[in-house]
Amino acid sequence: MKTLRGWLSPLVYLSNNWISLVGVIVVTAATVSWMVFLPITLRGSALHPYFGIVLYLLLPGIFIGGLLLIPIGIYLNRRRKRAKGEMPTDFPPLDPHNPELRKLAAFVAGTTFINIIIASQFSYSAVRYMDTVGFCGQTCHTVMQPEFTAHQRSPHSRVECVTCHIGPGASWFVRSKFSGAGQVVAVALNNYPRPIPVPVRNLRPARETCETCHWPQKFGEDRLRDIVSYGEDESNTVSHTVLMLHLGGGMSRVGIHGRHLGEGISVRYYASDEKRQTIPWVEYTAAGKTTVYASGNANPDPSQLRQMDCVDCHNRPTHIYQLPVRAMDQALGTGEISAALPFVKKQGVAILKQPYATEQEAEARIPAALEDFYRNNYPQVYAQRRDEISRSAKALLAIFQHNVFPAMKVTWGTYPNNLGHTDFDGCFRCHDEQHTAKEGTTITQDCSACHNILASDEKNPKILVDLGLVQAAK
Numbered sequence: 001m002k003t004l005r006g007w008l009s010p011l012v013y014l015s016n017n018w019i020s021l022v023g024v025i026v027v028t029a030a031t032v033s034w035m036v037f038l039p040i041t042l043r044g045s046a047l048h049p050y051f052g053i054v055l056y057l058l059l060p061g062i063f064i065g066g067l068l069l070i071p072i073g074i075y076l077n078r079r080r081k082r083a084k085g086e087m088p089t090d091f092p093p094l095d096p097h098n099p100e101l102r103k104l105a106a107f108v109a110g111t112t113f114i115n116i117i118i119a120s121q122f123s124y125s126a127v128r129y130m131d132t133v134g135f136c137g138q139t140c141h142t143v144m145q146p147e148f149t150a151h152q153r154s155p156h157s158r159v160e161c162v163t164c165h166i167g168p169g170a171s172w173f174v175r176s177k178f179s180g181a182g183q184v185v186a187v188a189l190n191n192y193p194r195p196i197p198v199p200v201r202n203l204r205p206a207r208e209t210c211e212t213c214h215w216p217q218k219f220g221e222d223r224l225r226d227i228v229s230y231g232e233d234e235s236n237t238v239s240h241t242v243l244m245l246h247l248g249g250g251m252s253r254v255g256i257h258g259r260h261l262g263e264g265i266s267v268r269y270y271a272s273d274e275k276r277q278t279i280p281w282v283e284y285t286a287a288g289k290t291t292v293y294a295s296g297n298a299n300p301d302p303s304q305l306r307q308m309d310c311v312d313c314h315n316r317p318t319h320i321y322q323l324p325v326r327a328m329d330q331a332l333g334t335g336e337i338s339a340a341l342p343f344v345k346k347q348g349v350a351i352l353k354q355p356y357a358t359e360q361e362a363e364a365r366i367p368a369a370l371e372d373f374y375r376n377n378y379p380q381v382y383a384q385r386r387d388e389i390s391r392s393a394k395a396l397l398a399i400f401q402h403n404v405f406p407a408m409k410v411t412w413g414t415y416p417n418n419l420g421h422t423d424f425d426g427c428f429r430c431h432d433e434q435h436t437a438k439e440g441t442t443i444t445q446d447c448s449a450c451h452n453i454l455a456s457d458e459k460n461p462k463i464l465v466d467l468g469l470v471q472a473a474k
């Protein structure tokens with residue numbers, strides 16, 4: 001019967017070969033990096049999912065690979081020694097005087113030390129880097145380009161991707177690893193879906209992320225909105241729709257926020273489609289009383305229900321893609337596109353709606369199309385306002401580039417916006433007077449429940465004149 005030492009000493013002797021020693025280097029490198037990274041993740045700061053790929057997939061893979069090299073090296077060494085007849089019958093004992101053991105121990109200690117120095121130098125900056133919007137948005141450039149571009153131009157452009165997509169705490173961080181890993185594999189294999197499907201299945205309940213910055217009770221005040229639009233006539237006539245939105249929050253009045261998210265209120269619903277655009281069943285609980293509103297005879301299983309939160313209305317808080325008409329109105333409003341050019345709104349929208357197979361094609365055709373329009377139809381305007389036209393033509397192309405991404409099959413309206421009801425169903429997915437409770441009540445579509453319409457497509461609405469925002473008509 002051999003003792004443990006009797007087993008180990010030939011292994012130590014035989015491990016003195018370069019394959020096993022490389023294995024030792026790899027194993028110590030993986031272990032040290034893992035130990036340096038681990039505390040950072042356990043601290044629970046919001047980290048990028050792909051960082052987890054390194055931590056949970058790549059490092060263990062390297063570790064196991066290194067571990068395998070050691071016995072492989074030993075095995076090959078033994079075969080070689082046997083073949084040459086160099087295999088000793090007696091191995092030096094495992095004590096401090098054994099030179100093989102001393103060499104091995106010194107080697108492990110040396111590589112570990114060097115690894116610690118290297119890992120501690122690069123880990124902090126690597127972690128910081130992976131946390132940044134640049135890494136999330138640009139590493140897989142084509143894949144994330146639509147979201148990255150929209151994010152850069154949104155009210156949340158200073159909020160890092162991970163703040164909404166993962167949020168604080170360790171458990172969501174670990175959960176995100178697994179989906180993040182799947183995503184990277186999909187990108188590597190080039191079989192990821194285009195466009196990226198919504199809803200984001202593993203998105204954290206929004207109240208845990210959004211409310212780290214937004215306090216819903218704050219929305220006590222109503223909000224005045226002046227929606228400016230331009231006509232498709234020759235002079236691109238401006239008009240205003242003015243709404244007083246009853247935002248509410250729970251302190252001063254119960255408005256839009258308070259009615260769905262206030263104290264003791266819970267809304268759960270069932271969507272019959274993937275994108276959550278068709279909602280046949282809604283359950284409303286307030287002050288302990290539960291009412292079910294259904295359209296048709298949906299009878300969903302409790303596991304299919306979704307608890308309504310911020311992103312059921314604000315599903316585009318940062319990846320805001322516009323429709324051509326809206327985008328034109330905005331660019332005309334800021335002056336990026338000159339409202340002095342005849343029919344520019346109509347032409348712009350028409351040009352944007354054309355199909356373009358690639359970004360390059362759009363780049364070549366969009367500005368040219370607008371310039372051609374004036375060259376052919378308004379030669380005088382073209383001669384007098386060339387700079388204005390070429391600037392507007394560039395701005396028109398920019399609208400396209402901010403909203404349409406042929407490589408990802410993202411085009412106008414690919415991602416519906418659920419805030420409002422004019423461009424997409426939005427609020428009217430539920431507020432359609434078709435969802436009826438047993439008592440016969442419905443989810444209201446009363447226009448004044450959500451907003452007072454103070455002006456509807458007017459040139460000089462009195463309310464804006466009174467507020468000094470537009471000039472009274474002469």
Ligand code: HEC
Nearest residue numbers: 136137147148151156159160161164198199200315318319
């Ligand atoms: C303010 C919060 C917020 C920030 C910051 C944010 N996202 Fe999102 N993201 C969302 C929400 C909300 C959705 C849509 C959820 C839904 O409908 O399921 C989403 C959806 C996505 C989608 C799915 C496709 C789509 O367009 O809906 C991708 C991909 C994505 N985000 C990537 C990113 C990247 C990359 C960044 C950083 C450049 C980022 N996000 C920053 C909130 C955010």
Ligand code: HEC
Nearest residue numbers: 155156159163164206209210211212213214310311314317
């Ligand atoms: C890290 C802090 C932070 C987080 C997290 C955050 N926001 Fe914001 N949000 C802001 C700031 C700051 C602004 C104001 C930007 C401005 O006024 O330019 C803002 C603005 C907004 C606005 C108003 C936009 C407008 O057009 O005026 C909405 C709506 C909003 N956030 C919704 C959300 C939702 C929904 C989430 C969660 C998915 C979220 N926010 C997460 C910081 C945050």
Ligand code: HEC
Nearest residue numbers: 207210211214216223225245256257260261309310313314
């Ligand atoms: C029932 C739909 C709905 C839900 C749920 C909802 N919001 Fe809103 N929110 C709105 C609407 C509508 C507006 C007004 C948008 C506008 O001005 O056009 C708004 C406006 C806002 C604004 C801008 C307010 C201001 O005064 O500038 C913020 C910030 C905001 N919401 C954050 C949130 C957060 C955070 C949550 C989740 C806790 C949330 N909302 C849930 C519908 C909703």
Ligand code: HEC
Nearest residue numbers: 255256259269282284313419420426427430443444449450
């Ligand atoms: C998932 C379904 C659903 C969606 C989507 C939804 N709501 Fe509601 N909403 C309800 C339910 C249910 C009630 C409560 C009905 C009741 O009083 O029993 C309600 C109540 C309200 C009320 C109070 C109405 C009253 O009678 O005073 C307002 C205001 C409101 N919602 C605004 C909005 C706005 C704005 C949006 C879109 C941004 C929206 N809701 C989207 C389900 C929804």
Ligand code: HEC
Nearest residue numbers: 227241243419420421422427431444445446447449450451
């Ligand atoms: C459930 C709440 C709700 C109800 C009911 C409702 N609206 Fe709205 N409406 C909204 C919200 C929220 C917006 C603002 C969307 C945004 O932020 O741009 C809006 C925007 C509008 C706009 C401006 C559209 C634009 O050009 O941007 C008009 C016009 C309008 N509503 C008309 C109506 C009329 C008419 C009714 C009655 C049949 C009605 N709404 C009922 C929530 C509601």
